[in-house]
Amino acid sequence: MNDSSAPDGPRLRLTFEAFCATHERAWSGFARTQVGADHGAAELIVAEMKAHLRRNWSLALRQEIPAAYAWRLLKEHLGAWLDAQSQPAAVQIAAMDAVIGHFCRQARLSLETLPEQIGLLTAILALPERQRDIMVLTYCLDLDDDEAAAYLGTPTATLRSNRRHARRRIAKAIGRPDLSDRESR
Structure with a gap:
């Protein structure tokens, strides 16, 4: 993760990567239940959500339940994707x-x-x-x-x-x- 939007410092990067590894299965599974057969769209939505989360990782860590914060982000990204569909x-x-x-x-x-x-x-x-x-x-x-x-x-x-x-x-x-x-x- 060498992009400029990555959390600062090795400890924050490590916590972000571990958090994503722990939760990505559920995020992806839920996204697939919302977008149907378009698994590429589900992957894209989760990737966009993770990028958003990465940019706001310090804020996420200050939340009482970081998993709930990430869930809200996922729901926002899914909602935006669904709104854009015909x-x-x-x-x-x-x-x-x-x-x-x-x-x-x-x-x-x-x-x-x-x-x-x-x-x-x-x-x-x-x-x-x-x-x-x-x-x-x-x-x-x-x-x-x-x-x-x-x-x-x-x-x-x-x-x-x-x-x-x-x-x-x-x-x-x-x-x-x-x-x-x-x-x-």
Whole structure:
């Protein structure tokens, strides 16, 4: 990392590189769930976010939870990318297909018909952003509760509560009350 925007000093560079190595899998995985089949776009978004983070690394280290700060940057860069697309809703719907499949496997939920699958997609997209992020982080990216909570800058108990509420909303929306009782995490 010899570019001029790199954090000053070997210790800051080392902490930045270690931080990125720790979190890049989750950043990239989440970006892929948002941009669909365009994995190149996901890589570009994460690279731009990392460059932004690198320029502001000293600020990130002063945050209570640096992972939450980086998560907000990722969300900002994803939002900007989606806004620049000609059909951002179509991109998000295509991207959520993988999330839905993984969610169904993790939640041991069988949806046989296309209307059931569309209903689940609609229910997930209708969740508040925080709950939608929790569902993606825990069910699609398989992050443990502590790690997902750190990204969101929230206590683990709050993450679990939000996930229960999200599951209940989804269960109600798709007419499957048993779904909210099958907490598999």
